[in-house]
Amino acid sequence: MPGYRETLLKMLATDQDPIAAIATAAGRGGIGVVRLSFGRQSPTAVHSVIQAVCAQPLTPRHAHYCGFVDAQGGVLDRGIALYFPSPHSYTGEAVLELQAHGGPVVMQLLLQRCLEAGHPFGLRVAEPGEFTRRAFLNDKLDLAQAEAIADLIEASTEAAARSAARSLDGAFSRLVHALVDDVINLRMLVEATLDFPEEEIDFLEAANARGKLASIRTSLERVLADARQGALLREGLSVVLAGEPNVGKSSLLNALAGAELAIVTPIAGTTRDKVAQTIQIEGIPLHVIDTAGLRDTEDEVERIGIERTWHEIGRADVVLHLLDARTGMDAGNEDIATRFPAGVPILRVINKIDLAGETASVSDDEQGNAVEVRLSARGGEGIDLLRASLLKIAGWQPGGEDVFLARERHLSALRAAAEHLALANEHAEQRSQSLDLFAEELRLAQDQLNSITGEFGSDDLLGVIFSRFCIGK
Template sequence: MLQNDKDTIVAIATATGRGGVGVVRLSGENLSAYIEGIIGRKVSPRQASYCRFLDSAGSTIDEGVALYFPAPNSFTGESVLELQGHGGMVILDSLVQRCVSLGARVARPGEFSERAFCNDKMDLAQAEAIADLIDASSVEAAKSAVRSMQGEFSKLINQLVEEMIQIRIYVEAAIDFPEEEIDFLQDEKLFSNLDKLSSDISRVLEKAQQGSLLKDGLTLVLAGRPNAGKSSLLNSLAGNDTAIVTSVAGTTRDVLREKIVLNGLPLNIVDTAGLRDTDNEIEAEGVRRAWREIEAADQILFIVDSTQDSVPELESVWPEFFDRYPNSNQQLTLVLNKIDLSGLAPGAVPGAQKTFAISVKEQTGFDTLVDHLQKSAGFLGHSEGLFSARRRHLVSLENALNLITIGIAQLRDAGAGELLAEDLRQAQKELSEITGLFTSDDLLGRIFSSFCIGK
């Protein structure tokens, strides 16, 4: 458990800048001295009290509304005082300073949420969902963050954990009481329960992947030889002329990025320098940066000028890629551009693997390509019933699924009940990390410190 110290903490809860209203929030065990000091009288719990906010000499810093939530019925589970004053930084800073002079400490980023978590007001996935809601960049992402914040994701995780516990009880009992002579290998019920568990985890994982895509989008890197039409494609997808396009090979050197939403799927498109050996120092740096982006990509479009080659094979057209990543062609798609010149038909190229023909100039072949990208990202194209999920949630779900698959195999092949029991134990720990039941302080610290101050 995180160290939940007893300091009273204070922070400005509203965004930096000017606004009609600004909120300073205090949280601690006992706030009566603060209320007395700043407001000069008692205020009724959970009622808006119009008052003057006073400095140490008794003069008015600001006038506004005070809201007092005595413990444990507050966001943090401690006593909370909200001072709603005018939204100017000088006023709000003065209010914070006043609280500090009365003994409060300025809160670390995410410390209010951290206390809410430590006081069982919400679990970790819900706390993360609040941060994701604040950061949401589309209506769909916001809706799914609200669902997670309300506990829908956690509920599914808890159901999986419960299902797992039932199987563990059975397996552990069979190991501890061998005289009962349960023959694991003949135990069809155990196998069917394990199969059900693993398909239930897969279903949650699939939804979580959708949620994570809605939140973070897909990073799509445009790579290829110089002059293939990468920058033209970026401009065309983004609907503006961000990138310089010329007929000179080696035009792009810097990495260019555009964020767009295509049929509901957020895409972070990255345009890179054309890949070739070069003596030009600037271009060579561009090529190095291009490789860095390729390594970090979710999907890569390798763009080829179709007037230069006969229809190329995915493996032979970019040997450097396969030399570096012999096993990872799943996120690579071959795009044959300039079919207005070569005369190829737009769309999926018959007989070729993951190869699509387009003309950026004439805007042909785009629909099939976009459709393919959505499918290979596993995006279902709607946000109904989705919840927001983070990378770390996906990793935990994937790990849990792998452990169960291994456990089932060990049971089937070797009748190894003990090994299955251990795999199930580990799998349960993985899932519990999502809701924060078994999460190391180190990880918790990192998660909460990524939140904004005052949250």
């Protein structure tokens, strides 16, 4: 994997051009924004483009109401122009933002005018995520903060948006940097011991190296636990409703969503294909999928729907196995239960308790995890118990409102770092034979942590991350 500086030099070679793009979403709106970032161009080139488009000089960081003119001096539109000189801008380069009326034609005309005025200086249309990539390369933000921008834009719940804002503010990055600093300090002690093996003083023992390693591992576990919460806010939980026909899966989907989303009839086999809906419980997105009833059938359309049901079950984060309270766990449901994939949490939901004369309840296993909820989807009794059980299965902890948003990439890096620190601990117990391996595992752990904020990273990783941004951001 190339080092951080090597990656920067390689990417900076392709990031010298001035760029422009429409920074607002496609479609019509009251206001639209065209953004330009001028790369390594001289101030003369920047002011030349400003004069050509705005027909007047702009005072840095002041809003100017002006006309945006074409090559013949005709006014395309009137709006607000903002000029941010380098390095005091989003990208760290000289930036010009033009706010005009948000019609698609107006935006395209204004963008084309900017490209025309900037053509002598190599102005081109920006690639997806290129503005944020330049902000990263110019040390305006780190990689975790850059990803948080995309997460903030795409947030599906208020809690996810607030957590993304905390990541953008650097909450996650500060925790990672603190871990890296601790690992570096420990590496210094170990390297000193390797460089001076003849010294009588045992540096590791004198500096409590094993205690420092234990402290780092404890801190890493806390960060990983918070990151899991953040990933849950970002990704949500895939919940599949499964069971025999006419046990109330569609009614349960409607009850969870609080709206009539699925057709409900007493006719078995009404649902032929999956019905998906994203809802939220305490800010956690739940992607609930109502599926075709599981049974033997000669109906070709229903058979295809059942095949898709098993496909969705295999991909689920949790499966709700619905049963009718009047029949319970009969032979048909026993057969279904044996076919559920290993490793997928199964929560048994006993529905229609109102018809069986029962009350709502939840049953837990020895570890305190819910294994069975008794409810009435149509009447609403027990729905809150189900919601709470789903949050517990997801791993959501009360008081998780202050978490930062995290991605699977971050979780993988944190888990890998934890594994390297565990190996370092094993080698520390055999100091005389494995001190060099101890040092190597610390280095590998540091590399994994650095990859989160972009201190080390491959061109491929950076390219994939920024290519998923929208144009203009």
